[in-house]
Amino acid sequence: MVTLLADGWHGPGPWVLVFPLFWLLVVVLVVTVLRRAAWRRRGWCGGGEHAPLAVLGRRYAQGEIDAAEYRERRGVLTEEHRADGGKR
The missing domain is CATH 1.10.12 (Lyase 2-enoyl-coa Hydratase; Chain  A, domain 2)
Known part of the structure; x- marks a missing residue:
């Protein structure tokens, strides 16, 4: 690991947070769309x-x-x- 840091590699950087946040956003959007569709189908809204x-x-x-x-x-x-x- 010391040789990697000595060669100029400084770790994954801030991008390591982008992918989990992206997938969290995708999951939240899918759940929101499915819940709204279920509410409309059941007559709760819409x-x-x-x-x-x-x-x-x-x-x-x-x-x-x-x-x-x-x-x-x-x-x-x-x-x-x-x-x-x-x-x-």
């Missing part, structure tokens, strides 16, 4: 304000429907969601 539960919640908040009707319709929507295994 439907935005036009998703059935969001529309129902907005109508209840604005006073268009009362609490009993809200609970009844929400039960129908969530039961339908559970009955088909989460697929739409």
Whole structure:
């Protein structure tokens, strides 16, 4: 090792950190994309304000429907969601 340092080789330098950080970034991006795709597929996001539960919640908040009707319709929507295994 002494001869290598004496010959002018000073070790791997800062590049030794670039490759692990690159792969960490790749893994984080893949996980983020997969989670977002799963959320959209399950209706947790992506439907935005036009998703059935969001529309129902907005109508209840604005006073268009009362609490009993809200609970009844929400039960129908969530039961339908559970009955088909989460697929739409």
